[in-house]
Amino acid sequence: MRITALQPAWSFLLPFTHWLPNIDKRDLRADLLAALTGAIVVLPQGVAFATIAGMPPEYGLYAGMVPAIIAALFGSSKHLVSGPTTAASVVLFSALSVYATPGSADYITLALTLTFMVGVFELALGLARMGALVNFISHSVIIGFTAGAAVLISAKQLKHFFGVEMDSGGHLHEILFNFSRHFPEINPWVTGIALITLLSGIAFKRWLPRIPYMIAAMLTGTLVSLLLDTWFGPSITHIPTVGALPATLPPLSAPELSFQNVKDLAPTALAVTLFALTEAVSIGRSIAARGGYRINGNQEFIGQGLSNIAGAFFSGYVATGSFNRSGLNYQAGARTPLAAIFAALLLMVIVLLVAPYAAYLPKAAMAGILFLVAWGLIDFKEISHVLKSSKRESAVLLVTLLSAMFLELEFAIFAGVLLSLVLYLERVSKPNIVTRVPDHRLYKHAFSSDPDLPECKQLKIIRIDGSLFFGSVNHLQERFDRIRANHPEKKHLAIIASGINFVDLQGGHALVEEAQRRKDAGGKLYLINVKERLWDSLERGGDLEVIGDRNIFQSKNAAIHAIYHKLDKSICAGCEHHIFQECRSAPAR
Incomplete structure (x- = not known):
């Protein structure tokens, strides 16, 4: 045990002892x-x-x-x-x-x-x-x-x-x-x-x-x-x-x-x-x-x-x-x-x-x-x-x-x-943001980014791949603004966060700002598949208090089930697409 403990020190001080005997x-x-x-x-x-x-x-x-x-x-x-x-x-x-x-x-x-x-x-x-x-x-x-x-x-x-x-x-x-x-x-x-x-x-x-x-x-x-x-x-x-x-x-x-x-x-x-x-x-x-x-x-x-x-x-x-x-x-x-x-x-x-x-x-x-x-x-x-x-x-x-x-x-x-x-900073400053919708053609209606698939009239689901830090905040906010401008009827926004490894103070503030805007418009911001490191960063920054613990989910099924009950059912009644399984199991009106 003593020799094993000393080996790293000897390798560091006398590196030639590692290759010379061989x-x-x-x-x-x-x-x-x-x-x-x-x-x-x-x-x-x-x-x-x-x-x-x-x-x-x-x-x-x-x-x-x-x-x-x-x-x-x-x-x-x-x-x-x-x-x-x-x-x-x-x-x-x-x-x-x-x-x-x-x-x-x-x-x-x-x-x-x-x-x-x-x-x-x-x-x-x-x-x-x-x-x-x-x-x-x-x-x-x-x-x-x-x-x-x-x-x-x-x-x-x-x-x-x-x-x-x-x-x-x-x-x-x-x-x-x-x-x-x-x-x-x-x-x-x-x-x-x-x-x-x-x-x-x-x-x-x-x-x-x-x-x-x-x-x-x-x-x-x-x-x-x-x-x-x-x-x-x-x-x-x-x-x-x-x-x-x-x-x-x-x-x-x-x-x-x-x-x-x-x-x-x-x-x-x-x-x-x-x-x-x-x-x-x-x-x-x-x-x-x-x-x-x-x-x-x-x-x-x-x-x-x-x-x-x-x-x-x-x-x-x-x-x-x-x-x-x-x-x-x-x-x-x-x-x-x-x-x-x-x-x-x-x-x-x-x-x-x-x-x-x-x-x-x-x-x-x-x-x-x-x-x-x-x-x-x-x-x-x-x-x-x-x-x-x-x-x-x-x-x-x-x-x-x-x-x-x-x-x-x-x-x-x-x-x-x-x-x-x-070039690296330019690349990471623009995290990949894609729209996600359930695909009935896939096993268990897994999510897909196929642009031809219909979306929910009240809920926009996106996935962010990349860290949210001061360099990427502007790109993130521009995307949020574009989503609100192009889809004003979609008051709810769900972010699949499995691809987010890190968020700094400015990144957390951007999420809080979007959550507040969604709330003022009568909707909510949701986070799905939040990693432990991301959770800790948001908690330290006090962002979870604004976003709300109840709006953060660890699985897509649980998130969709909870979000569905917050949607305007009068709008759901006129929807012909039935995007989610909850839509199909809902009683006819």
């Missing part, structure tokens, strides 16, 4: 192969991101070491890989360059301080169980964000794929415009390497699935590049490579939490926290959806927070979920978080032993691999399904997709989530 040899092999690919890919990316962030190149590699290990151990995703990203690097540069010269010692200190603050904010949100925020990210947002990011990843690799010197920063249209200006400068040797890498990757994946196609493709591209340089000479081919990297492990560091630094960096830290968490969890959810499992939002918040706190003490700047490396990790066949841990450890080994040999790895080969990754991230089948199935979800998907391609990547998530919420 790893077998096949998992180890798959994770190790995926890690090898990921460790190689992070080399040029880490250097590039550090340059964007205004940090020394080696800091981009440091951010992919210890933070990646901590995030994998304390997160919940099997495939999410944390490290430096384009968005985090750009925000870091724009925020810190105001206070210090990029690349200087003061600048590095501010970057470490900002990283620590972001980690604290992320950890606090995780411990506060705010992971439910990810529930507002719909599936359409994930699909659109993933596809948009994949297109952006490909666009940013155009310069390396075609061997042109151009600025690959900015939005998609800016990248494409810059590329069009440099189109005459395309290097056919570089393009050939990229295409050979891309096509060999496709070939290995299709015809030799047992061989890790990404590693095989990179080796193929590198070998062809070396052969071309040998045969024609580097002065002819001009094939750029990643270049030699510093062979050092991350040194210990510490943030400088002075009052002035905390004051200056607090707004930026909060902004970075929000988009970094959204980005990480969105990536984690998108990969998890493809892998057939779920992630724990709270645990991801904690994992990301601890990773950045640790990164601040191991010379790493802000790290979050990486689309490139997470997608690559999944495509390469990773099975557990151990792949991300292996990748970080292999990166350390590579930096120490192999970093100088990165001079032989062509950037074009890396671009070809990332083109493969980007293509695999676009779920064409699901996109087609959404576009055919729902206009609302299609709008969410397209807004997210276009925002990711033409606006800031992190803004795309917020735009998609905001539109999802707006």
Whole structure:
């Protein structure tokens, strides 16, 4: 009993104890192969991101070491890989360059301080169980964000794929415009390497699935590049490579939490926290959806927070979920978080032993691999399904997709989530209201919404499906007004409330107002099949006193029987339809 009671606490504090004991040899092999690919890919990316962030190149590699290990151990995703990203690097540069010269010692200190603050904010949100925020990210947002990011990843690799010197920063249209200006400068040797890498990757994946196609493709591209340089000479081919990297492990560091630094960096830290968490969890959810499992939002918040706190003490700047490396990790066949841990450890080994040999790895080969990754991230089948199935979800998907391609990547998530919420609120603000009448063709004269069926001349019966809250009150009142205007002779109104789950003060007031109007006109308002939660809400608001306990029924039969005795029998005498069974059993007049 004691072990069972402690299990949830251990799972929360040490989540890796849940999956680590279950790893077998096949998992180890798959994770190790995926890690090898990921460790190689992070080399040029880490250097590039550090340059964007205004940090020394080696800091981009440091951010992919210890933070990646901590995030994998304390997160919940099997495939999410944390490290430096384009968005985090750009925000870091724009925020810190105001206070210090990029690349200087003061600048590095501010970057470490900002990283620590972001980690604290992320950890606090995780411990506060705010992971439910990810529930507002719909599936359409994930699909659109993933596809948009994949297109952006490909666009940013155009310069390396075609061997042109151009600025690959900015939005998609800016990248494409810059590329069009440099189109005459395309290097056919570089393009050939990229295409050979891309096509060999496709070939290995299709015809030799047992061989890790990404590693095989990179080796193929590198070998062809070396052969071309040998045969024609580097002065002819001009094939750029990643270049030699510093062979050092991350040194210990510490943030400088002075009052002035905390004051200056607090707004930026909060902004970075929000988009970094959204980005990480969105990536984690998108990969998890493809892998057939779920992630724990709270645990991801904690994992990301601890990773950045640790990164601040191991010379790493802000790290979050990486689309490139997470997608690559999944495509390469990773099975557990151990792949991300292996990748970080292999990166350390590579930096120490192999970093100088990165001079032989062509950037074009890396671009070809990332083109493969980007293509695999676009779920064409699901996109087609959404576009055919729902206009609302299609709008969410397209807004997210276009925002990711033409606006800031992190803004795309917020735009998609905001539109999802707006459409949701618009939908729930108009609860479905249908007319119901007994249908003699159905078993026990069950109620139907067939518009051809006759209605009672004195009683209008409707069913409301949806919650009655401040946002839906106007729609409800307009429907009440329309019923009174179109059917003034029907002084009694019965509401089947089985579809009403919640009512707030304004919703209850709308029912009370309608009950009073019905009473003034000589009729009544009735509620049928009232749920316990609805009853309690009406009772707390004092609405039951006005509506009247005797006008609330728990079954339709009891309601019709009681309401029938309140109808004007002189009007019933001239009715030929006999809607209710009580009408047929009434004595002839």
